[in-house]
Amino acid sequence: MSLGEAPYRIVAVSAGTSEPSTTRMLADRAAxxxxxxxxxxxxxxxxxxxxxxxxATEIAQSLVSGFPSESVQRAIEKLAAADGVIVSTPVYKAGLSGLFKSFVDLLDNDLLIAKPVLLAATAGSARHAMVVDDHLRPLFAFMRALSAPTSLFAAPEEWGSPDLGKRIDRAAGELAALITSGVGRDIADGGWSGYQHSFAGNATRAERTADAVDYDTDLMRLARGGV
Structure with missing residues (x-):
C-alpha cells in the first residue's frame, strides 16, 4: 500500500471512565x-x-435486548472495518472493566477472526500487571484474533518511565508488522469456510438475513407486545 492508496485504518477501543483517562492516554500513545x-x-x-x-447505558441496554443500539452498532462496524485494533481497559479488583467486557460480549464471534490486535490495560497498582496476559489474551484468543506478542500495562509510577515508551514502540511495531504482512487477511479469507460460525449479524463475511433472528424466544415475543 503506497501513500496514494486508501490508508490503513487503526481503531482503538478505550474503556476508561475518568477525565482525564490514563486508559485513553495509553490507547492514544499506542495508536x-x-x-x-x-x-x-x-x-x-x-x-x-x-x-x-x-x-455505557446503550451497551447495557443492548445486552438486555439482544440487539445493539444504533451507536453501539456503529462502533462494532468500525471494528469490523479496521485493519488493526488496539484495546485498552482499566483493571478493577484484579479483573477487566465490566464496561469493556460487556462491549466485547456484544461482538459477533466471527468479527475479529485473524484481526491484528494490540492488548493494553491500566491500573492503580503494578500488582495488576498480569491481568493483560491472564485475562485479555485468552479473551481475544477465544475471539480468534491475532494478538501482538507484546502487551502494554501502565501503573501510575510508570508514566514517566522510558521503559513504557520502549514497550509502546515495540508493541506498535509488532502490530504494524502484522497489519502490513496481510497474514490476518490471508488466514481469514483462506479458512473462512472451515471456521465454526456461531452467529450471522456483525461479521464482515457473514450474510445478514432475517432468517438469522429467532423470533420465537420469550424476549422477541415480549418485543412484539407479547404476541
Missing part, C-alpha cells in the same frame, strides 16, 4: 505509535478511538 510505524514504512494510515464510557 500514534502504530500510525508512525506504518508511515515510516511508506504506508498511509489513520487512527480513531472509540470511547466506551459515553456508550
Amino acid at each position: 500514534v505509535g502504530v500510525v508512525e510505524r506504518l508511515r515510516q514504512s511508506g504506508r498511509n494510515a489513520s487512527a480513531e478511538v472509540i470511547e466506551l464510557a459515553p456508550l
